[in-house]
Amino acid sequence: MIAKKVLLVGNFGVGKTSLIRRFVLNEFSEDYISTIGVRVSKKVVEYKNETIKLMIWDVAGTSGNEKIPKAYFLGSSAAMFVFDVSREETYLTIAENLNIVKELSGLQNITVVGNKKDLLSAEELENVIQKVSVNIDLITSAKEDENVEDAFMKLTTLALK
Known part of the structure; x- marks a missing residue:
């Protein structure tokens, strides 16, 4: 079995912990509990006949100007940057x-995921996509379990490169 350290990063309140809970436990909670520091979750996945143990580091969100300890990033194989499609401040400086x-992190390819799709209409979502200055890999909803598995499989693919 291969073990890979992967990171979820992004501003506070964008749904990183909710995405992880949905992926690892298939649970969703409306309660917001701020992550302090870092929380590590594990999930074993099958990918191209390989068994991979993902060590998912849920890095505490920032409001932009706080420094994240570099130690959190050391040894990571891939990262997912999560933003909230319903909060402009989480994607304007993406x-x-x-x-x-x-x-x-020293990583060059980072998966970009817009979360909380369930909060916007299709038209509003299209407007957000036009405003984001980078390529978005997936738009997810942890609440409705939409594209969550796909986002983590994309992260797994990056981790194995």
Whole structure:
């Protein structure tokens, strides 16, 4: 079995913990509990006849100007940057936030995921997609379990490269 450390990063309140809970436990809670520091979850997945143990690091969200300890990023194989499609402040500075994550982690390819799709209409979502300055890999809803598995499989694919 191969073990891979993967990161979920992004502003506070974008749904990183909810995505992980949905993926690992198939649970969703409306309660918001802020992650302090980092929380590690594990899930074993099958990918191309390989068994991979994902060590998913849920890195505490920031409001932009706090420093995230570089130690959280050491040894990571892949990262997912999560933003909230319903909160403009989580995606307007996405390019510079991605650069910070790339600098800290040494990773070049980072999966970009817009979460909380269930809060917007199709038209509103299209407007958000037009505003985001980077390519979005997937739009998810942890609440409705939409594209969550796909997002983590994309992360797994990156981790194995």
